[in-house]
Amino acid sequence: MxxxxxxxxxxxxxxxxxxxxxxxxxxxxxxxxxxxxxxxxxxxxxxxxxxxxxxxxxxxxxxxxxxxxxxxxxxxxxxxxxxxxxxxxxxxxxxxxxxxxxxxxxxxxxxxxxxxxxxxxxxxxxxxxxxxxxxxxxxxxxxxxxxxxxxxxxxxxxxxxxxxxxxxxxxxxxxxxxxxxxxxxxxxxxIDTAHFAAARNGAAEPADMAGLARPRIGFFGVVDERMNPALVGELAALRPDWTFVMIGPVVKIDPTELPHLPNIQWVGGRDYKQLPAYLGAWDAGFMPFAQNESTRFISPTKTPEFLAAGLPVVSTPITDVVRDWGPKPDGSAGLVEIAEDAEGFARALDMMLARPRAPWLKQVDRRLAQISWxxxxxxxxxxxxxxxxxxxxxxxxxxxxxxxxxxxxxx
Known part of the structure; x- marks a missing residue:
């Protein structure tokens, strides 16, 4: 056989x-x-x-x-x-x-x-x-x-x-x-830090990113029941002058359930080798995960990948993201911002886009130096x-x- x-x-x-x-x-x-x-x-x-x-x-x-x-x-x-x-x-x-x-x-x-x-x-x-x-x-x-x-x-x-x-x-x-x-x-x-750090090198952006309005906020990964599509649509409606880029195959959910606004780009799957070029063409990342049984135990690999690419990122309060990457119990800032709804995401992204990036990147690199595949x-x-x-x-x-x-x- x-x-x-x-x-x-x-x-x-x-x-x-x-x-x-x-x-x-x-x-x-x-x-x-x-x-x-x-x-x-x-x-x-x-x-x-x-x-x-x-x-x-x-x-x-x-x-x-x-x-x-x-x-x-x-x-x-x-x-x-x-x-x-x-x-x-x-x-x-x-x-x-x-x-x-x-x-x-x-x-x-x-x-x-x-x-x-x-x-x-x-x-x-x-x-x-x-x-x-x-x-x-x-x-x-x-x-x-x-x-x-x-x-x-x-x-x-x-x-x-x-x-x-x-x-x-x-x-x-x-x-x-x-x-x-x-x-x-x-x-x-x-994390494969060297792979995603290539996003910081200013390489030519992919052809399908050229001309898209900035700031560009991106997601990459499987689009399935773990995503909150309503959150994506609400956030895009709140910030119509921003571009939201969604990379990944759509599985187990009806594509018609996804929001289709002028400033949301659903570009489909991309090869792992292509991801640094896309992340290098974005200004921030977001992880609009649903809060349900399917996300109760997840530990998204994309969290350190966004960080290695030099992109600030905001996520819904997924337990492992909050504990490993979010704000500390003593009130000090984390490497990832946490928000529960579209208004919270918009505020967090406004803050991250406006703040100086160099001090944050130093903290990111110190943390990523401790882990690798x-x-x-x-x-x-x-x-x-x-x-x-x-x-x-x-x-x-x-x-x-x-x-x-x-x-x-x-x-």
Whole structure:
């Protein structure tokens, strides 16, 4: 059932490997080429040490023959996409994915393996695996998202029961999971500072930004149930002489529900590599998140990305943004302004656009110097390597005990 696309590269066969390097199998609800975010930041770094396979959810096409399409990214990650016929029964889809996974892993028998989960739903077809260690990188509270499968909470508990390590994408998630597993570590949103700092260099602005009125206030990210479109419309109406630029794919919500005023530009998705040029063409950023169950535990990666680009930013009072980036309990200013409604956003943006930026940027740079995706991955890898060594020692102890037992029995 595994079909390697022409010119693609599957994981190397055992015979081709000089040493039995570790295979990291990532099971994800996100698509590799959708939006470059936490999984891509971490797994491109993982690919420098491990053989990384990123297994996505299926694509359903009319009349398709079940198969697994593989391709290798420039960063060395093998992306595996199950292709299934449209209308296939749920049980048959799970069975097909299990068969594809078995075919994919058959040549890898005997290698150390890490199973890295982003979605508990993947247990439906992977629960039979016995990896050396299991990691649950909980980047979102998926059960709170629109359209979450009914079994999500049940399968998450099963994943927590089998996981050796649990990582969380922010402090709120850590607090929600820390009493449900013995080894939970908090790894909040981090930053590739050099990438986004390029926005400060005064490069030529993208063609679709040319001529737009200033100030330009921008957002980038997925446009879904986590956004408050009414807030965007109200703010644009309050400041008709400002331009609001919205970058990102629209998913799970009706595009007709979005405000369409003359000063709002919905430009669609843009590649990660293009983002610094866009941010460099803006005067400030905003994060108009809704305050609902889907945003209760989020820790937006775009917060430090706006800051690295040198853009002041205002956000609704998302818990992790307030605690990590907002005003301090003693009343001192934070790096991010917080507002609840359109009037508050307008006042905060007026203030940020008028204030001197140099002193604020010094504070930003001191804070960002303390975090990076490289550092985050290094700490995660250290925990995994410790867990792998412990697993190896346990396996050796068991093997030795079995040999003693068999010798005593005269075998």
């Amino acid at each position: 595994t079909d390697v696309l022409p010119g693609s590269a599957a994981p190397r066969s055992a015979a081709a490997r000089p040493t039995p390097s570790t295979l990291l199998l990532c099971l994800s609800h996100l698509r590799w080429n959708f939006v470059f975010q936490r999984p891509q930041h971490l797994l491109t770094r993982a690919a420098q040490t491990y053989d990384v396979v990123f297994l996505e959810e299926p694509l359903y096409q009319p009349g398709a023959t079940p198969r697994l399409d593989l391709h290798r990214t420039p960063e060395g990650v093998t992306v595996a996409v199950p292709l299934l016929p449209e209308g296939i029964p749920a049980a048959a889809a799970i069975a097909a994915q299990r068969s594809m996974l078995n075919d994919l892993l058959a040549p890898e028998a005997g290698r150390p393996m890490i199973a890295w989960y982003y979605t508990p739903m993947a247990l439906e077809f992977s629960a039979h695996l016995r990896p050396d260690i299991t990691v649950y990188d909980c980047m979102d509270e998926l059960s709170a998202f629109r359209g979450a499968p009914p079994r999500m909470l049940e399968l998450e508990q099963a994943l927590l029961n089998r996981a050796d390590l649990v990582f969380t994408g922010g402090r709120s998630l850590y607090e929600a999971k820390r009493n449900r597993h013995a080894r939970v570590s908090c790894f909040p949103s981090s 490289d550092r985050t991955w290094s700490e995660m890898r250290g925990l995994m390597e410790t867990a792998l060594r412990a697993t190896t020692r346990t396996a050796r102890t068991r093997a030795a005990a079995e040999m003693v037992k068999r010798a005593a029995a005269g075998d």
